[in-house]
Amino acid sequence: MTAAVYAARKKLNILLISQDIGGQPNATAGIENYLGYQFIEGPELMRKFEEQVKQFPLEMKIGQRASDLSLIDGGFELETDRGEKYQAQAAIIATGKRPRPLNVPGEEKLRSKGVTYCAICDGPLFSGMKVAVIGGGNSALEAADDMIKIAEHVYLVSLTPLTGDQILIDKVKNAHNLTLFLKHAVLEIKGENFVEGIKIRDLKSGQERELELGAVLVEIGLIPNSEPFKDLAHLNRLGEIEVNCANETDIPGLFAAGDVTNVLEKQIVVAAGEGAKAALQAHRYIQRLEIKI
Amino acid sequence: MAKQVKIYSTPTCPWCRRTKQFLQTNNIPFEDFDVASDKNARAEMVKKTGQLAVPVIDIDNEISVGFDENWLRQKLGLTK
Numbered sequence: 001m002t003a004a005v006y007a008a009r010k011k012l013n014i015l016l017i018s019q020d021i022g023g024q025p026n027a028t029a030g031i032e033n034y035l036g037y038q039f040i041e042g043p044e045l046m047r048k049f050e051e052q053v054k055q056f057p058l059e060m061k062i063g064q065r066a067s068d069l070s071l072i073d074g075g076f077e078l079e080t081d082r083g084e085k086y087q088a089q090a091a092i093i094a095t096g097k098r099p100r101p102l103n104v105p106g107e108e109k110l111r112s113k114g115v116t117y118c119a120i121c122d123g124p125l126f127s128g129m130k131v132a133v134i135g136g137g138n139s140a141l142e143a144a145d146d147m148i149k150i151a152e153h154v155y156l157v158s159l160t161p162l163t164g165d166q167i168l169i170d171k172v173k174n175a176h177n178l179t180l181f182l183k184h185a186v187l188e189i190k191g192e193n194f195v196e197g198i199k200i201r202d203l204k205s206g207q208e209r210e211l212e213l214g215a216v217l218v219e220i221g222l223i224p225n226s227e228p229f230k231d232l233a234h235l236n237r238l239g240e241i242e243v244n245c246a247n248e249t250d251i252p253g254l255f256a257a258g259d260v261t262n263v264l265e266k267q268i269v270v271a272a273g274e275g276a277k278a279a280l281q282a283h284r285y286i287q288r289l290e291i292k293i
Numbered sequence: 294m295a296k297q298v299k300i301y302s303t304p305t306c307p308w309c310r311r312t313k314q315f316l317q318t319n320n321i322p323f324e325d326f327d328v329a330s331d332k333n334a335r336a337e338m339v340k341k342t343g344q345l346a347v348p349v350i351d352i353d354n355e356i357s358v359g360f361d362e363n364w365l366r367q368k369l370g371l372t373k
Contacts, residue, residue: 029307043311043360112346112358124303124329125345150329194345215345 001049002272003092003257006279008056012286015086016058017078019065022046023096024222024259025268029120034268045268066095066228075253089289090282093229093241093249093256094275097222097266102134106189107218114195114215119143122217128152129214132198134186136160140219141168147217148175155211157181157200189216224260236262247278253289255282296369298323301338301349305329308360309348315362319371 004016025031028042037045053060064080071077075089099117101107107115116122119133123143127150133143136158145168147154154177161182162169172178181200187208188199197212224239233241233249233256241256243249243263249256257263257278258271298316300323302309316323326334328347338349342358350357352368365371 026307029305041307041310043307044314047311112344114345116346121303121306121308122346124305125335125347127329128332193343194339 001046001053002275003094003279003282004053004058004275005056006276007092007282008053008058010279010283012279012283014058015061015088016053017061017064017066017080017086018095019063021050021062024098027118027121031268066093069093069229069232069254071232071251090253090255090285092247092275092278092282093226093233093254093260094258094271094278095225095260096271097224097259099218100221100223102186102189102218102220104186104188106191107216110189110191110195110216113193114191115189115218116215117218119146119217119219122215123147124150126151126215126217130212131155131215131217132157132186132211132213133217133219134158135219135221136162136164136182137219137221138164138168139221140164140217141172143217143219144172144178148172148178152177153213154178155181155198155213157184157186157198159183159185159203186216222259222266226260229256238262246281247274248281253282253285255285295322296353297351298369299326299351300324301326301328301334301351302347303327303329306347312348312350312360312365315360315365319369321369 004014007014025042025046031040031042031045064082066078067081068079069076076091078086123146129151130153131147131151132155133140134157141164144154144156183203184200185203186198187201190197195215197210199210201208226235226239226241232251236242240262241260243256243261247255247257255278257274259266263274298321300312328335328338341356342349346358357364
Protein backbone atom coordinates (compact mmCIF):
# COMPACT_ATOMS: atom_id res chain seq x y z
CA MET A 1 0.00 0.00 0.00
CA THR A 2 2.92 2.34 0.68
CA ALA A 3 4.23 1.61 -2.82
CA ALA A 4 0.81 2.50 -4.22
CA VAL A 5 0.78 5.84 -2.37
CA TYR A 6 4.28 6.74 -3.53
CA ALA A 7 3.56 5.70 -7.12
CA ALA A 8 0.25 7.62 -7.09
CA ARG A 9 2.03 10.74 -5.91
CA LYS A 10 4.30 10.36 -8.93
CA LYS A 11 1.14 10.29 -11.04
CA LEU A 12 1.87 6.84 -12.39
CA ASN A 13 -1.05 4.87 -13.78
CA ILE A 14 -1.44 2.21 -11.11
CA LEU A 15 -3.38 -1.00 -10.65
CA LEU A 16 -3.25 -2.46 -7.14
CA ILE A 17 -4.10 -6.17 -7.08
CA SER A 18 -4.31 -8.02 -3.77
CA GLN A 19 -6.19 -10.88 -2.23
CA ASP A 20 -6.87 -8.68 0.78
CA ILE A 21 -6.15 -5.29 2.26
CA GLY A 22 -3.60 -5.37 5.04
CA GLY A 23 -2.04 -8.83 4.89
CA GLN A 24 -0.09 -10.06 7.90
CA PRO A 25 -0.66 -7.05 10.23
CA ASN A 26 -4.36 -7.97 10.20
CA ALA A 27 -3.47 -10.93 12.41
CA THR A 28 -1.39 -8.78 14.76
CA ALA A 29 -3.09 -7.71 17.96
CA GLY A 30 -0.92 -4.86 19.13
CA ILE A 31 1.75 -2.85 17.32
CA GLU A 32 4.00 -0.68 19.45
CA ASN A 33 6.85 0.03 17.05
CA TYR A 34 5.21 1.78 14.10
CA LEU A 35 6.10 5.41 14.61
CA GLY A 36 3.27 7.84 15.14
CA TYR A 37 1.34 5.32 17.23
CA GLN A 38 2.47 4.28 20.68
CA PHE A 39 -0.03 1.44 20.42
CA ILE A 40 -2.30 0.46 17.58
CA GLU A 41 -4.01 -2.78 16.59
CA GLY A 42 -2.96 -4.33 13.28
CA PRO A 43 -6.32 -4.09 11.49
CA GLU A 44 -6.75 -0.49 12.65
CA LEU A 45 -3.35 0.52 11.24
CA MET A 46 -4.22 -1.24 7.99
CA ARG A 47 -7.58 0.57 7.88
CA LYS A 48 -5.66 3.85 8.11
CA PHE A 49 -3.31 2.70 5.33
CA GLU A 50 -6.33 1.82 3.19
CA GLU A 51 -7.95 5.21 3.81
CA GLN A 52 -4.76 6.92 2.68
CA VAL A 53 -4.44 4.75 -0.45
CA LYS A 54 -8.05 5.49 -1.37
CA GLN A 55 -7.39 9.22 -1.38
CA PHE A 56 -5.63 8.70 -4.69
CA PRO A 57 -7.36 7.93 -7.97
CA LEU A 58 -5.90 4.48 -8.48
CA GLU A 59 -7.61 1.30 -9.59
CA MET A 60 -7.85 -1.50 -7.02
CA LYS A 61 -8.71 -5.15 -7.57
CA ILE A 62 -9.14 -6.66 -4.13
CA GLY A 63 -10.04 -10.32 -3.66
CA GLN A 64 -7.86 -11.58 -6.49
CA ARG A 65 -4.38 -12.94 -6.29
CA ALA A 66 -1.64 -13.00 -8.88
CA SER A 67 -1.29 -16.47 -10.35
CA ASP A 68 1.30 -15.77 -13.04
CA LEU A 69 3.59 -12.96 -14.13
CA SER A 70 5.30 -13.10 -17.51
CA LEU A 71 7.43 -10.88 -19.73
CA ILE A 72 5.75 -9.42 -22.79
CA ASP A 73 6.85 -6.89 -25.37
CA GLY A 74 7.15 -3.57 -23.53
CA GLY A 75 6.74 -4.90 -20.01
CA PHE A 76 4.84 -7.50 -18.00
CA GLU A 77 1.58 -9.37 -18.11
CA LEU A 78 -0.02 -10.44 -14.88
CA GLU A 79 -2.71 -13.09 -14.73
CA THR A 80 -4.95 -13.38 -11.69
CA ASP A 81 -6.58 -16.46 -10.20
CA ARG A 82 -9.83 -15.32 -11.84
CA GLY A 83 -8.16 -15.46 -15.24
CA GLU A 84 -8.06 -11.69 -15.69
CA LYS A 85 -4.98 -10.30 -17.45
CA TYR A 86 -3.31 -6.94 -16.99
CA GLN A 87 -0.31 -5.37 -18.70
CA ALA A 88 2.16 -2.89 -17.26
CA GLN A 89 5.55 -1.34 -18.01
CA ALA A 90 6.79 -2.10 -14.51
CA ALA A 91 5.65 -4.33 -11.66
CA ILE A 92 6.17 -4.25 -7.88
CA ILE A 93 5.72 -7.51 -5.99
CA ALA A 94 4.73 -6.91 -2.36
CA THR A 95 2.81 -10.08 -1.58
CA GLY A 96 4.24 -10.69 1.90
CA LYS A 97 4.26 -13.98 3.72
CA ARG A 98 1.69 -16.40 5.08
CA PRO A 99 1.72 -18.90 7.96
CA ARG A 100 3.66 -22.05 7.18
CA PRO A 101 1.40 -25.12 7.26
CA LEU A 102 2.51 -28.42 8.78
CA ASN A 103 1.62 -30.32 5.59
CA VAL A 104 0.32 -33.35 7.45
CA PRO A 105 -2.81 -35.45 6.85
CA GLY A 106 -5.94 -33.99 8.42
CA GLU A 107 -4.61 -30.44 8.55
CA GLU A 108 -6.46 -29.00 5.58
CA LYS A 109 -9.74 -30.79 6.39
CA LEU A 110 -9.72 -29.50 9.96
CA ARG A 111 -8.63 -25.91 9.21
CA SER A 112 -10.94 -23.59 11.23
CA LYS A 113 -12.29 -26.73 12.91
CA GLY A 114 -9.71 -26.69 15.65
CA VAL A 115 -6.66 -26.07 13.45
CA THR A 116 -5.65 -22.42 13.48
CA TYR A 117 -2.71 -20.34 12.33
CA CYS A 118 -3.83 -17.25 14.26
CA ALA A 119 -3.43 -17.98 17.96
CA ILE A 120 -4.26 -14.41 18.91
CA CYS A 121 -7.57 -14.62 16.97
CA ASP A 122 -8.79 -18.09 17.82
CA GLY A 123 -6.87 -19.11 20.95
CA PRO A 124 -9.53 -17.96 23.44
CA LEU A 125 -12.08 -20.17 21.65
CA PHE A 126 -10.28 -23.17 23.07
CA SER A 127 -10.48 -22.19 26.73
CA GLY A 128 -11.03 -25.19 28.99
CA MET A 129 -9.82 -27.62 26.31
CA LYS A 130 -6.67 -29.64 25.82
CA VAL A 131 -4.67 -28.04 23.00
CA ALA A 132 -1.42 -28.47 21.12
CA VAL A 133 0.83 -25.59 20.17
CA ILE A 134 3.23 -26.55 17.39
CA GLY A 135 6.57 -24.77 17.10
CA GLY A 136 9.54 -23.74 19.20
CA GLY A 137 10.09 -20.08 18.38
CA ASN A 138 8.74 -16.89 19.91
CA SER A 139 5.32 -17.08 18.24
CA ALA A 140 4.77 -20.61 19.53
CA LEU A 141 5.97 -19.69 23.01
CA GLU A 142 3.71 -16.65 23.13
CA ALA A 143 0.78 -18.80 22.02
CA ALA A 144 1.66 -21.40 24.67
CA ASP A 145 1.94 -18.68 27.32
CA ASP A 146 -1.53 -17.38 26.41
CA MET A 147 -3.02 -20.88 26.34
CA ILE A 148 -1.66 -22.13 29.69
CA LYS A 149 -3.79 -19.45 31.34
CA ILE A 150 -7.05 -20.64 29.77
CA ALA A 151 -6.65 -24.20 28.48
CA GLU A 152 -7.03 -27.36 30.55
CA HIS A 153 -3.69 -28.60 29.23
CA VAL A 154 -1.16 -27.46 26.64
CA TYR A 155 1.13 -29.78 24.69
CA LEU A 156 4.01 -27.83 23.16
CA VAL A 157 5.40 -29.85 20.27
CA SER A 158 8.58 -28.77 18.49
CA LEU A 159 10.86 -30.39 15.95
CA THR A 160 13.80 -28.63 17.58
CA PRO A 161 14.78 -27.52 21.08
CA LEU A 162 13.02 -24.27 22.03
CA THR A 163 14.60 -21.44 20.06
CA GLY A 164 12.61 -18.45 21.34
CA ASP A 165 13.67 -15.83 23.86
CA GLN A 166 14.79 -17.22 27.22
CA ILE A 167 12.31 -15.00 29.06
CA LEU A 168 9.44 -16.69 27.19
CA ILE A 169 10.91 -20.17 27.64
CA ASP A 170 11.12 -19.59 31.40
CA LYS A 171 7.51 -18.42 31.46
CA VAL A 172 6.07 -21.53 29.88
CA LYS A 173 8.30 -24.50 30.62
CA ASN A 174 7.43 -24.83 34.29
CA ALA A 175 3.69 -24.32 33.89
CA HIS A 176 1.82 -27.08 35.73
CA ASN A 177 -0.52 -27.67 32.79
CA LEU A 178 2.08 -27.81 30.01
CA THR A 179 3.88 -30.83 28.61
CA LEU A 180 6.86 -30.34 26.34
CA PHE A 181 7.52 -32.66 23.42
CA LEU A 182 10.82 -31.45 22.01
CA LYS A 183 12.40 -33.09 18.96
CA HIS A 184 9.00 -34.48 18.08
CA ALA A 185 7.33 -34.34 14.68
CA VAL A 186 3.59 -34.05 14.12
CA LEU A 187 2.54 -36.87 11.80
CA GLU A 188 -1.20 -36.38 11.59
CA ILE A 189 -4.11 -34.32 12.88
CA LYS A 190 -7.02 -36.59 13.70
CA GLY A 191 -10.72 -35.81 13.77
CA GLU A 192 -13.94 -36.24 11.86
CA ASN A 193 -15.74 -32.89 12.04
CA PHE A 194 -13.42 -31.20 14.53
CA VAL A 195 -9.92 -31.84 15.85
CA GLU A 196 -9.87 -34.85 18.17
CA GLY A 197 -6.15 -35.45 18.52
CA ILE A 198 -2.71 -35.56 16.98
CA LYS A 199 -0.17 -38.27 16.29
CA ILE A 200 3.45 -37.38 17.06
CA ARG A 201 6.78 -39.15 16.72
CA ASP A 202 9.87 -38.88 18.91
CA LEU A 203 12.66 -38.16 16.43
CA LYS A 204 15.24 -39.81 18.67
CA SER A 205 13.54 -43.06 19.62
CA GLY A 206 11.11 -43.26 16.73
CA GLN A 207 8.33 -43.92 19.22
CA GLU A 208 4.90 -42.74 18.11
CA ARG A 209 2.03 -41.69 20.35
CA GLU A 210 -1.36 -40.07 20.10
CA LEU A 211 -2.57 -37.14 22.15
CA GLU A 212 -6.27 -36.48 22.63
CA LEU A 213 -7.01 -32.77 22.29
CA GLY A 214 -9.42 -30.31 20.73
CA ALA A 215 -7.27 -27.73 19.00
CA VAL A 216 -3.96 -27.35 17.19
CA LEU A 217 -2.31 -23.93 17.07
CA VAL A 218 0.31 -23.98 14.34
CA GLU A 219 3.11 -21.46 14.89
CA ILE A 220 6.02 -22.70 12.78
CA GLY A 221 6.94 -19.56 10.94
CA LEU A 222 6.03 -18.00 7.65
CA ILE A 223 6.57 -18.70 3.97
CA PRO A 224 6.85 -16.06 1.24
CA ASN A 225 4.01 -15.65 -1.24
CA SER A 226 6.44 -15.88 -4.13
CA GLU A 227 5.22 -18.97 -6.04
CA PRO A 228 3.62 -17.08 -8.96
CA PHE A 229 6.92 -15.31 -9.64
CA LYS A 230 9.36 -18.20 -9.27
CA ASP A 231 9.89 -18.63 -13.01
CA LEU A 232 10.70 -14.96 -13.50
CA ALA A 233 12.45 -13.65 -10.40
CA HIS A 234 15.38 -15.27 -8.65
CA LEU A 235 14.40 -16.78 -5.29
CA ASN A 236 16.75 -17.58 -2.43
CA ARG A 237 16.69 -20.91 -0.58
CA LEU A 238 13.88 -19.62 1.65
CA GLY A 239 11.76 -18.84 -1.40
CA GLU A 240 12.20 -15.10 -0.95
CA ILE A 241 12.61 -12.88 -4.01
CA GLU A 242 16.16 -11.59 -4.18
CA VAL A 243 16.41 -7.84 -4.59
CA ASN A 244 19.27 -5.37 -4.36
CA CYS A 245 19.23 -2.30 -2.13
CA ALA A 246 17.22 -0.46 -4.81
CA ASN A 247 14.50 -3.17 -4.71
CA GLU A 248 15.43 -4.32 -8.21
CA THR A 249 15.15 -7.99 -9.16
CA ASP A 250 17.23 -9.59 -11.92
CA ILE A 251 14.59 -8.49 -14.45
CA PRO A 252 14.60 -4.82 -15.50
CA GLY A 253 11.30 -3.22 -14.53
CA LEU A 254 10.45 -5.87 -11.95
CA PHE A 255 10.71 -4.69 -8.36
CA ALA A 256 9.87 -6.34 -5.06
CA ALA A 257 9.41 -5.06 -1.52
CA GLY A 258 8.75 -6.20 2.01
CA ASP A 259 8.48 -9.64 3.58
CA VAL A 260 8.33 -11.49 0.26
CA THR A 261 11.91 -10.40 -0.40
CA ASN A 262 15.30 -11.17 1.11
CA VAL A 263 15.24 -7.85 3.01
CA LEU A 264 16.92 -8.53 6.33
CA GLU A 265 14.23 -7.50 8.78
CA LYS A 266 10.57 -8.43 8.48
CA GLN A 267 8.88 -5.52 10.19
CA ILE A 268 5.90 -3.36 9.22
CA VAL A 269 7.95 -0.18 9.27
CA VAL A 270 10.67 -1.83 7.14
CA ALA A 271 8.16 -3.26 4.65
CA ALA A 272 6.48 0.15 4.31
CA GLY A 273 9.85 1.81 3.69
CA GLU A 274 10.79 -0.84 1.16
CA GLY A 275 7.48 -0.26 -0.64
CA ALA A 276 8.26 3.44 -0.88
CA LYS A 277 11.74 2.70 -2.27
CA ALA A 278 10.38 0.23 -4.84
CA ALA A 279 7.77 2.72 -6.08
CA LEU A 280 10.31 5.52 -6.46
CA GLN A 281 12.64 3.16 -8.29
CA ALA A 282 9.80 1.99 -10.58
CA HIS A 283 9.03 5.63 -11.33
CA ARG A 284 12.67 6.24 -12.32
CA TYR A 285 12.63 3.14 -14.49
CA ILE A 286 9.51 4.28 -16.36
CA GLN A 287 10.95 7.77 -16.79
CA ARG A 288 14.09 6.26 -18.37
CA LEU A 289 11.95 4.12 -20.70
CA GLU A 290 10.08 7.19 -21.87
CA ILE A 291 13.29 9.13 -22.49
CA LYS A 292 14.52 6.25 -24.67
CA ILE A 293 11.28 6.28 -26.69
CA MET B 294 -37.96 -3.51 10.74
CA ALA B 295 -34.35 -3.27 11.88
CA LYS B 296 -32.25 -6.30 11.11
CA GLN B 297 -31.18 -8.50 14.00
CA VAL B 298 -27.41 -8.53 14.11
CA LYS B 299 -25.37 -10.91 16.30
CA ILE B 300 -21.62 -11.17 16.49
CA TYR B 301 -19.74 -14.10 18.01
CA SER B 302 -16.30 -12.91 19.05
CA THR B 303 -13.34 -13.25 21.40
CA PRO B 304 -11.81 -10.38 23.36
CA THR B 305 -8.40 -10.65 21.67
CA CYS B 306 -9.39 -11.12 18.04
CA PRO B 307 -8.44 -8.03 16.01
CA TRP B 308 -11.00 -8.74 13.27
CA CYS B 309 -13.78 -9.01 15.87
CA ARG B 310 -12.97 -5.52 17.04
CA ARG B 311 -12.83 -4.25 13.48
CA THR B 312 -16.26 -5.76 12.81
CA LYS B 313 -17.77 -4.20 15.93
CA GLN B 314 -16.17 -0.86 15.11
CA PHE B 315 -17.68 -1.02 11.61
CA LEU B 316 -21.15 -1.69 13.05
CA GLN B 317 -20.81 1.09 15.63
CA THR B 318 -19.58 3.60 13.02
CA ASN B 319 -22.63 2.83 10.93
CA ASN B 320 -25.02 3.02 13.93
CA ILE B 321 -26.05 -0.62 13.62
CA PRO B 322 -27.19 -2.09 16.97
CA PHE B 323 -25.87 -5.61 17.59
CA GLU B 324 -25.68 -8.31 20.23
CA ASP B 325 -22.14 -9.40 21.07
CA PHE B 326 -21.44 -12.94 22.34
CA ASP B 327 -18.02 -13.65 23.84
CA VAL B 328 -17.45 -17.25 22.77
CA ALA B 329 -14.28 -17.49 24.86
CA SER B 330 -16.27 -17.27 28.10
CA ASP B 331 -19.80 -18.17 27.05
CA LYS B 332 -19.87 -21.90 26.30
CA ASN B 333 -23.51 -21.84 25.17
CA ALA B 334 -22.72 -19.13 22.65
CA ARG B 335 -19.73 -21.13 21.44
CA ALA B 336 -21.95 -24.18 20.93
CA GLU B 337 -24.51 -22.04 19.10
CA MET B 338 -21.80 -20.65 16.83
CA VAL B 339 -20.48 -24.13 16.05
CA LYS B 340 -24.02 -25.31 15.29
CA LYS B 341 -24.59 -22.40 12.92
CA THR B 342 -21.28 -22.59 11.10
CA GLY B 343 -19.77 -26.04 11.66
CA GLN B 344 -16.44 -24.42 12.42
CA LEU B 345 -14.35 -22.75 15.12
CA ALA B 346 -13.11 -19.37 13.95
CA VAL B 347 -14.18 -15.85 14.79
CA PRO B 348 -15.73 -13.42 14.14
CA VAL B 349 -19.03 -14.93 13.06
CA ILE B 350 -21.68 -12.42 12.06
CA ASP B 351 -25.34 -13.39 11.93
CA ILE B 352 -27.69 -10.95 10.20
CA ASP B 353 -31.27 -12.26 10.27
CA ASN B 354 -29.90 -15.83 10.19
CA GLU B 355 -27.55 -15.19 7.29
CA ILE B 356 -24.00 -15.99 8.32
CA SER B 357 -20.55 -14.67 7.51
CA VAL B 358 -17.34 -16.09 8.99
CA GLY B 359 -14.77 -13.32 9.12
CA PHE B 360 -15.02 -9.58 8.51
CA ASP B 361 -16.24 -8.99 4.98
CA GLU B 362 -17.08 -5.33 4.53
CA ASN B 363 -18.83 -5.83 1.17
CA TRP B 364 -21.03 -8.59 2.60
CA LEU B 365 -21.93 -6.47 5.64
CA ARG B 366 -22.76 -3.45 3.50
CA GLN B 367 -24.92 -5.55 1.21
CA LYS B 368 -26.83 -7.28 4.02
CA LEU B 369 -27.31 -4.07 5.99
CA GLY B 370 -28.20 -1.95 2.97
CA LEU B 371 -25.30 0.44 3.54
CA THR B 372 -23.83 2.42 0.69
CA LYS B 373 -20.13 3.24 0.51
